Amino acid sequence: MVGKTERGLIGFASLALAAGLIAVLTPVANADTSSDTVSAAVIGGALTAVVSAPTEMSPVVLDGRSSHSSVGRSLEWTITNARGSSAAWSLSVSATDFVSAAGTLDTLERTVAVENLTITPGVVTARTSEGADAAPTTEPVSVSDQPQALVYTSTLGKGTFTLTPEFSLNIPPNAYRSNFSGAIDGSPVNPFVSVLTFTIA
Secondary structure, X not given: OHHHHHHHHHHHHHHHHHHHHHHHHOOOOOOOOOXXXXXXXXXXXXXXXXXXXXXXXXXXXXXXXXOEEEEEEOOOEEEEEOOOOOOOEXXXXXXXXXXXXXXXXXXXXXXXXXXXXXXXOOOOEEOHHHOOOOOOEEOOEEOOOOOEEEEEEOOOOOEEEEEOOEEEEEEOOOOOOOEEOOOOOXXXXXXXXXXXXXXXX
């Protein structure tokens, strides 16, 4: 009798376990599901550049034999492309000839050709911690009166980038000195001045 009872209990336990497994695998009847959508508009921003030229470049003393360079370094430039697209963009520059204005005794203005000016963009830093793409392309540019690309991308170029360009103006040995504003050797000089135009598009 004891043996039969034990076998009966074992069989009952096995049956209960099997029933439990069946209950777990059986899907819940009458499940209720629903769905919804969420939308968010992302509007493209602007393509901008904050640029500057050196307010003053180094003086040059003529020696009648050699060319010399008047050099300067600009303040930091910031280029921001917040358009949210892969469209290419370019920051270009053009300029006028350098002119020393006529004074009361030096009555003829003097010029140095704008092609003597070279701008070297230098290292461009991409603010990758703020989500910027890789830094765009740059190369030194001999400036002219026609726009030429200083910093540009062919694709991507989203985000913010900074750089600090260097300026170098070649002064040939046969250049005219700057005009004096009044008495020669006894008044301030009129430095050679050029107007630079920067365009980003």
